[in-house]
Amino acid sequence: MTPAIEGMAPAVESSEGSNKMSKGYQYPSLKKKLRGLVVDNAELCRIVEKGIMGLCGVETQAVETGEAAVELIASGATFDLIVIDRFLPSMTGPQTARKMREMGVESKIIGLFASYFEGDEEEFVAAGVDDFKEKPLSPNWLVPILRELDN
Amino acid sequence: MEVGQMQRRLAEYTKSLFMEGILDAQFLQLQQLQDESNPDFVVEVVTLFFDDSEKLLNDIARALDQQCVDFKKIDAHVHQLKGSSSSVGAQRVKNACVAFRNFCEEQNAEGSLRCLQQVKQEYNLVKNKLETLFRLEQQIVAAGGSVPMIESSF
Numbered sequence: 001m002t003p004a005i006e007g008m009a010p011a012v013e014s015s016e017g018s019n020k021m022s023k024g025y026q027y028p029s030l031k032k033k034l035r036g037l038v039v040d041n042a043e044l045c046r047i048v049e050k051g052i053m054g055l056c057g058v059e060t061q062a063v064e065t066g067e068a069a070v071e072l073i074a075s076g077a078t079f080d081l082i083v084i085d086r087f088l089p090s091m092t093g094p095q096t097a098r099k100m101r102e103m104g105v106e107s108k109i110i111g112l113f114a115s116y117f118e119g120d121e122e123e124f125v126a127a128g129v130d131d132f133k134e135k136p137l138s139p140n141w142l143v144p145i146l147r148e149l150d151n
Numbered sequence: 152m153e154v155g156q157m158q159r160r161l162a163e164y165t166k167s168l169f170m171e172g173i174l175d176a177q178f179l180q181l182q183q184l185q186d187e188s189n190p191d192f193v194v195e196v197v198t199l200f201f202d203d204s205e206k207l208l209n210d211i212a213r214a215l216d217q218q219c220v221d222f223k224k225i226d227a228h229v230h231q232l233k234g235s236s237s238s239v240g241a242q243r244v245k246n247a248c249v250a251f252r253n254f255c256e257e258q259n260a261e262g263s264l265r266c267l268q269q270v271k272q273e274y275n276l277v278k279n280k281l282e283t284l285f286r287l288e289q290q291i292v293a294a295g296g297s298v299p300m301i302e303s304s305f
Contacts, residue, residue, distance in 0.1 A: 042231060044199045048238045051184040051192075087230070114234030115226075115252060136177050136237045 027056055028143050030150045035078065036060035038137075039069045039096060040085040040112070049083065049112075049137040056142055065089055066096030073100060079107050080149050083137065084129070086113040086120055094127035101128035108149060112137065154296035161287045162299060168284070173277050178240030197281055200239045204274055207232045211267055215260065225263065226255040232270070243273040 036058040040046040046062045053060040058081060063069050066088045073079075082100065086093040097109050111124035111132045121132045133141055152160075168174045185192040211228045214221055233248035247270040254262035288298045 042203075042234055044196065044203055044235045045238045047196060047199075048181065048184075052180050055180070055183055087227075114237065115230040115248075135234050136180075136240075138177065139180070 026143070027139065028146055028150070030057040030146060032080075032150050034058045034080040034146065034149055036081045036083070037069060037072065037077075037079045038062040038083050039064075039066060039088065039093070040083075041065065041088050042085070045085070045114075045135065052137050052139065052142070053081075053083075056139055056146055058146065066091030066093070066099070069096055070099050070103070073103055073105060079105075081145065082107050082109045083112055084109065086111060086117075086124070094123045094129075097124065097129050098127040108145065110145070154291060154294050157287070157291045157294060158296060158299050161284070161291060164284060164287060168280055172242050173280055175240045175242040177237065181239060194285055197239060197285075200235055200241070201278060203235050204232060204244070208267070208271055208274065215264055215267060220258075220260050220263075222255045222258050222263075226252060229255060229270075241274075241277045244270060244277055247273045 034057065036053045038046060038049045038053065038060060040049060040062065041064050043064075046064065050060050050062040061072070061077075061079075063072065066084070067090065069082070069084070070091070082105070084093045084096050088096060091099070093111055097111065100107075100109065108131075109129045111121075111127075111129040112135055113120055113132070114135045116134070124132050131145070169178075181193050181196055184196075207228050211225055214225045214228070229248050229251045233245055233252075236242075236244035236248065247266065251263065251266040251270060254266050291298055
């Protein structure tokens with residue numbers, strides 16, 4: 001029995017149902033055209049997060065700051081899923097989430113963190129995020145969220 | 152060495168990196184992001200990781216060298232390194248960062264220095280391994296072959 005790679009969803013052999021074997025990985029076949037926003041100041045993380053959201057079928061924009069994210073939304077952009085890093089340069093992750101909720105954003109918002117600091121989760125949740133996840137942004141936890149949004 | 156042999160050697164080498172825990176599944180995601188429109192994605196992202204990491208490791212070393220060590224600043228650097236290493240799948244670097252944080256929290260300079268050495272070691276290891284991986288890929292391409300897509304189960 002070959003060992004599975006830790007952290008990877010098992011590959012599905014058939015292409016039945018809503019799972020698509022794309023190059024051997026279990027990326028979802030979504031019915032809806034979902035739109036995503038990534039807010040992360042770290043370039044490397046931003047590139048990877050945007051890419052993985054795309055692999056999972058989400059048309060994604062990525063911005064570096066909370067201010068830029070808020071500006072996008074103020075200009076009328078709407079998103080199905082917003083992923084916000086905890087640490088942003090001026091407006092923090094929680095502050096960004098709070099502002100979005102105040103603006104009437106009802107999208108699913110995920111607070112993302114690289115390292116856990118005491119009180120972060122509470123702060124993010126109090127600001128109105130739906131969930132709080134540790135980096136990296138991985139299909140393992142992203143796909144179930146997308147399936148939910150797709151229904 | 153003919154292309155088929157080179158491809159097998161690359162597959163074995165890549166597999167070993169996962170088996171040794173140097174890379175985790177996140178790295179496979181990077182490979183998935185590479186295609187005709189983005190043919191050098193992995194090398195580009197990994198190069199960014201190398202540049203980021205080297206800067207962060209230098210910043211941490213400098214901070215630990217100060218008369219009055221700013222552990223908050225060091226923690227912030229380690230946090231960033233943890234984020235980027237986890238994003239590319241550099242598992243052992245990420246784990247070394249987790250250990251490092253505990254010493255920062257305790258404001259333990261000696262422990263932090265030891266941790267820094269540990270992180271540097273893991274970083275140099277993954278850097279070395281990935282550079283070898285890219286070299287093996289280049290050899291295959293130079294010989295007219297294509298780099299095989301990694302399989303999901305070994």
